Amino acid sequence: MAACDTIPVGARCHEADPRKYTQDITNFGRQSRWQQALSCFDVMQCLSVEANVIGYTAVINACARGQQWRCSLAMLREMWRHAVLPNAISYSAALGACSENWPWILRLLNEMKEMEVPADVVRYSTAISACSWQPGLWLLEEMRQSEVVANVISYG
Numbered sequence: 001m002a003a004c005d006t007i008p009v010g011a012r013c014h015e016a017d018p019r020k021y022t023q024d025i026t027n028f029g030r031q032s033r034w035q036q037a038l039s040c041f042d043v044m045q046c047l048s049v050e051a052n053v054i055g056y057t058a059v060i061n062a063c064a065r066g067q068q069w070r071c072s073l074a075m076l077r078e079m080w081r082h083a084v085l086p087n088a089i090s091y092s093a094a095l096g097a098c099s100e101n102w103p104w105i106l107r108l109l110n111e112m113k114e115m116e117v118p119a120d121v122v123r124y125s126t127a128i129s130a131c132s133w134q135p136g137l138w139l140l141e142e143m144r145q146s147e148v149v150a151n152v153i154s155y156g
Contacts, residue, residue, distance in 0.1 A: 018044065022055040029062030034071065037062030053079070057090045064097035072097035073104065088117050095126045102131040109139075121148055 028037035063071035098104040
């Protein structure tokens with residue numbers, strides 16, 4: 001709870017409106033200010049403002065834009081701990097964050113399949129572009145079996 005001790009004056013202006021915090025987090029993410037996005041999320045939690053899938057996804061995106069893949073994955077796990085189910089957009093943000101770490105990308109795609117979150121051509125293409133050729137070929141075959149039509153980016 002140390003973060004709660006350092007809540008800036010004026011941070012309570014949003015009080016119980018998670019949409020306002022999410023907008024702030026999104027804006028920080030667009031500016032690659034992932035630390036501020038996390039701080040804003042911490043303030044939400046300190047003030048007992050319940051975060052939803054959109055808020056968590058905004059933080060995952062902010063971390064991804066700041067090239068903080070571990071932070072993105074930690075937020076994805078945090079969603080599960082708080083019984084907020086990640087959706088395809090949440091996973092897409094995490095996949096983007098792991099763009100240079102193909103073992104994690106494969107784990108995320110597998111988790112999506114287990115959780116019955118659909119993986120479309122965009123998510124597969126993100127994964128394929130991060131993989132070496134052998135996992136990439138495996139993913140192309142998985143796309144075919146899942147009846148996801150590959151595009152030019154998939155074969156890129």
